[in-house]
Amino acid sequence: MAAPVKEGQKITSYGASARPTGGTGFETFSWWFFRVSGVALVFLAIIHLFLMHVSTDVSETVYDFVAKRYDNPFWRGYDLLLLTLALFHGLNGLRIVCDDYISSRGWRVAIVSGIFVIAISFWLLGMMTIITFHRNINVAQSILGMLGH
Amino acid sequence: MYRGQSGQWSWLLHRVTGLAILLFLLVHIVDITLIGFGPTIYNDAISIFSLWPIRLVSLALIGAVLFHAFNGIRIILIDFWAAGYKYQSQMFYVVLAVTILCFLPMAYFVVAPIFGICPQGSCSMTAM
Numbered sequence: 433m434a435a436p437v438k439e440g441q442k443i444t445s446y447g448a449s450a451r452p453t454g455g456t457g458f459e460t461f462s463w464w465f466f467r468v469s470g471v472a473l474v475f476l477a478i479i480h481l482f483l484m485h486v487s488t489d490v491s492e493t494v495y496d497f498v499a500k501r502y503d504n505p506f507w508r509g510y511d512l513l514l515l516t517l518a519l520f521h522g523l524n525g526l527r528i529v530c531d532d533y534i535s536s537r538g539w540r541v542a543i544v545s546g547i548f549v550i551a552i553s554f555w556l557l558g559m560m561t562i563i564t565f566h567r568n569i570n571v572a573q574s575i576l577g578m579l580g581h
Numbered sequence: 582m583y584r585g586q587s588g589q590w591s592w593l594l595h596r597v598t599g600l601a602i603l604l605f606l607l608v609h610i611v612d613i614t615l616i617g618f619g620p621t622i623y624n625d626a627i628s629i630f631s632l633w634p635i636r637l638v639s640l641a642l643i644g645a646v647l648f649h650a651f652n653g654i655r656i657i658l659i660d661f662w663a664a665g666y667k668y669q670s671q672m673f674y675v676v677l678a679v680t681i682l683c684f685l686p687m688a689y690f691v692v693a694p695i696f697g698i699c700p701q702g703s704c705s706m707t708a709m
Binding site: 448451467470471473474477478481482485486487488489490491492493494495496498515518519522523525526529550554557558560561564565570571572573 | 592595596599600602603606607610611613614616617618619620623624627628630631636639642643646647650651653654656657659660661683686687690691694699700701703704705706707
C-alpha cells in the first residue's frame with residue numbers, strides 16, 4: 433500500500449510513493465529501505481556490470497577468474513551485499529506492483545506470501561554459493577557425498 | 582497511464598526495468614549456483630553468455646540497470662530536495678541523457694566481440 437498522502441499535500445506524479453510522514457510500520461521501513469539500498473545498488477550493480485562486461489569480457493569470466501577473485505574476501509563480501517540488497521529491493525518492488533494490481537485480498541495474501549518464500553529461498557541459495565565456494569572443491573559432489581550418494 | 586506525460590513515462594519505465602532486472606537476478610542466482618559443481622560444468626554453462634543473442638540480452642540488462650539507477654536518484658532527489666518536484670520533468674530528461682551517455686561506451690565493449698573485435702585484449706565467442 434502506498435503511504436498515505438496528507439490533506440493539502442502537493443501531489444506530483446514522479447514514479448514513487450510520497451515520503452512517509454512518520455511511523456514505524458513496515459511500509460515506512462519499506463520506503464526507507466528502497467532508498468538506502470537503492471543508493472548502495474547504484475554503485476554495487478554498475479561496478480559489477482563494469483567488471484563483468486567492460487574491464488573483462490564476459491567470455492573470460494570463467495571458473496579461474498571467479499576463483500582468483502574469491503581468494504580476496506573483499507569480493508565475497510561485495511557479492512554477498514549485492515545479492516542481499518538487490519534481491520530484497522527487487523522482490524519488495526514486485527510486492528508493491530502486486531499490491532497495485534491484485535484487488536482480491538485472498539490472492540494478494542497468497543502471492544505476497546509466495547514472494548516471501550522466493551526471497552528466503554533465493555537468498556539462501558545465493559549465500560550458500562558465495563560462502564561455500566572453494567577453489568578445487570566440488571561443493572555439489574561433497575554435499576551429495578554426505579547424503580550417501 | 583494518464584495523458585502520457587514525463588512523470589508517467591518515468592513511472593512506467595521504472596517499473597518495467599525493475600521487473601526485468603529482478604527476473605534476470607533470479608535466473609542469475611540459479612546459474613551462478615553451478616560454480617559449486619566445478620570448472621567443467623560451470624565454464625560450459627556460462628559459455629551461453631557469449632552467444633550473440635545473449636550478448637544482446639546482457640546489453641538490454643545494462644541499459645535497464647543504468648536507467649533504473651539514475652531514475653532512482655531522480656526519485657530520491659524529488660523526495661528529499663524541497664524544490665525537487667518542480668524539476669522532475671527536466672531531471673527525467675537528464676536521466677535519459679546520462680543513461681544513453683553511459684550506455685553507448687559500455688555497449689561497444691559488449692557488442693564488439695560479435696564482430697571479432699576484442700577491446701579488452703582477450704575474448705571469445707560461443708558458436709551458435
